[in-house]
Amino acid sequence: MVEKLIESLRKKGLKITPQRLAIFRVLKDNKSHPGAEEIYQRVRKDYPTISLATVYQTLETLEQIGGIRILRFDRRKTRYDPDLSPHHHLICTRCQKITDLHDDYSETVRLPPSLTNRFQINGFNVVFYGICGECRKKRKSQKRKAK
Amino acid sequence: MVEKLIESLRKKGLKITPQRLAIFRVLKDNKSHPGAEEIYQRVRKDYPTISLATVYQTLETLEQIGGIRILRFDRRKTRYDPDLSPHHHLICTRCQKITDLHDDYSETVRLPPSLTNRFQINGFNVVFYGICGECRKKRKSQKRKAK
DNA sequence: GTCTATGCAAATAATTTGCAGTAAT
DNA sequence: ATTACTGCAAATTATTTGCATAGAC
Numbered sequence: 001m002v003e004k005l006i007e008s009l010r011k012k013g014l015k016i017t018p019q020r021l022a023i024f025r026v027l028k029d030n031k032s033h034p035g036a037e038e039i040y041q042r043v044r045k046d047y048p049t050i051s052l053a054t055v056y057q058t059l060e061t062l063e064q065i066g067g068i069r070i071l072r073f074d075r076r077k078t079r080y081d082p083d084l085s086p087h088h089h090l091i092c093t094r095c096q097k098i099t100d101l102h103d104d105y106s107e108t109v110r111l112p113p114s115l116t117n118r119f120q121i122n123g124f125n126v127v128f129y130g131i132c133g134e135c136r137k138k139r140k141s142q143k144r145k146a147k
Numbered sequence: 148m149v150e151k152l153i154e155s156l157r158k159k160g161l162k163i164t165p166q167r168l169a170i171f172r173v174l175k176d177n178k179s180h181p182g183a184e185e186i187y188q189r190v191r192k193d194y195p196t197i198s199l200a201t202v203y204q205t206l207e208t209l210e211q212i213g214g215i216r217i218l219r220f221d222r223r224k225t226r227y228d229p230d231l232s233p234h235h236h237l238i239c240t241r242c243q244k245i246t247d248l249h250d251d252y253s254e255t256v257r258l259p260p261s262l263t264n265r266f267q268i269n270g271f272n273v274v275f276y277g278i279c280g281e282c283r284k285k286r287k288s289q290k291r292k293a294k
Numbered sequence: 295g296t297c298t299a300t301g302c303a304a305a306t307a308a309t310t311t312g313c314a315g316t317a318a319t
Numbered sequence: 320a321t322t323a324c325t326g327c328a329a330a331t332t333a334t335t336t337g338c339a340t341a342g343a344c
Contacts, residue, residue, distance in 0.1 A: 015318050015323060036308080051326045056309065058324095073220050075334095077308065090258075090266055099266070101258070108255035109273055111237075111248070119237055119246070121277040126256055130268040162298060162343050183333080198301045203334065205299090224333060 001028055008065040022047055023058045024082075027068060033079040033098045071098070073127055088125055092132035094139075099132070148175055155212040169194055170205045174215060174229045180245045182224040218245070220274055235272055239279035241286075246279070 005024050009016050026042045027034070034042075040055045059080055062068045071079040071089070074096055086106060090099040111121055131139070152171050156163050173189045174181070181189075187202045206227055209215045218226040218236070221243055233253060237246040258268055278286070 013323095017318070017324065019325070049326070053310075053327080054325055072222055075219055075225075078222075090262075090268075092266075093269070101262070103259060105252075105256055109252055111275060112250060115237075115248070118280045119239075119275070119277050120283060121237075121275050122240070123277075124273055124275040126271055126273050128258060128266070128268050128271040130266050130270075133265045136267060160298095164299065164343070166300070196301075200302080200335075201300055208299095 005062075005065075005067050008067060012065055014061065014065070019043075019047060019050055019054055020058050020061065022050070023055060024062060024067060027062075027080060027082045030082060031100065033071060033081055035074075035077040035079055037077070039080065074098070088127065090128045090130065090132075092135055093129050094131055094135040097132055097134075101126075101128070152209075152212075152214050155214060159212055161208065161212070166190075166194060166197055166201055167205050167208065169197070170202060171209060171214060171229075174209075174227060177229060178247065180218060180226040180228055182221075182226050184224075186227065221245070235274065237275045237277065237279075239282055240276050241278055241282040244279055244281075248273075248275070 002021060002024065005021070006016055009020065022043050023039060026039055032038075036052065036055050036059060039059070040050070040052050043050055043055065059068065059070070063070045066084070067082075069081040069084065071081050073089070073091060076096065079098065083100065085102065086104045087100050087102045088105070090101055091097075092099075105126060109124060109126065111119065149168060149171065152168070153163055156167065169190050170186060173186055179185075183199065183202050183206060186206070187197070187199045190197055190202065206215065206217070210217045213231070214229075216228040216231065218228050220236070220238060223243065226245065230247065232249065233251045234247050234249045235252070237248055238244070239246075252273060256271060256273065258266065
């Protein structure tokens with residue numbers, strides 16, 4: 001995994017810095033879709049002098065070389081996803097939690113032919129909006145209190 | 148159109164203020180997915196004393212009563228969409244332009260049964276990422292210059 | 295008259311930028 | 320030795336909040 005990343009960096013003539021590797025390692029098995037700040041806090045444990053700006057820059061770099069995905073549908077902050085397999089997301093509009101959905105719609109979700117020459121598609125993502133189980137429970141108990 | 152909005156406001160016990168109507172009117176035939184600032188500038192022409200904070204608040208309100216959709220996938224800013232018909236979006240990752248795609252995937256894009264009882268879906272949106280025609284042209288000419 | 299909505303200013307929070315020093319090549 | 324990368328601090332930008340006043344009901 002990290003080897004692949006190193007190779008990708010080399011190919012693009014980018015430098016293999018300990019910070020880049022550390023950030024990638026923090027992210028690579030993480031299914032929680034963390035934001036920059038969370039990643040920063042984790043990486044700091046090993047690299048106490050790293051700065052938040054470097055984290056932001058590095059995450060952009062990692063996306064550009066195809067190492068991670070950047071998720072920009074959270075109202076509050078950008079989130080980062082190391083999972084590059086075709087998958088989609090469920091967003092709880094109450095608590096903002098993001099859940100993965102490993103379901104491949106690439107056979108059915110297609111750009112209509114009339115647009116394929118006007119727009120060069122690099123990928124797509126399906127985002128489901130709704131209320132997660134936890135929030136539904138909470139809401140029910142709140143309604144009970146309200147009475 | 149505006150009549151429906153007024154009714155929705157009434158139903159929820161919300162007040163029918165000139166600001167709310169003005170913001171909705173600005174938005175209702177707008178296909179450009181404007182941000183709060185742009186909406187603010189337009190509404191200002193008729194209501195010079197309106198504040199940006201009111202615009203933000205009102206847009207939230209309009210979403211809550213089902214009058215508009217809020218689009219949160221632009222890196223830079225939240226965008227607002229008056230089109231409530233089932234449609235999806237193409238995003239140019241270079242210029243950030245958002246194009247509508249009126250194509251209904253509701254028959255094929257479904258949450259797997261294993262999740263339907265754990266997550267209450269209110270809707271979904273397909274986002275295509277790519278490069279728009281204009282940006283492709285620009286890029287080509289830039290490459291030419293670079294040589 | 296009551297109570298919500300507005301306008302203003304200040305606060306917040308995420309992200310970006312400029313630049314000098316540091317380290318990977 | 321070169322040139323890209325990092326760390327720091329400051330800047331920027333979108334959005335939110337608190338509160339007094341105005342306005343819809």
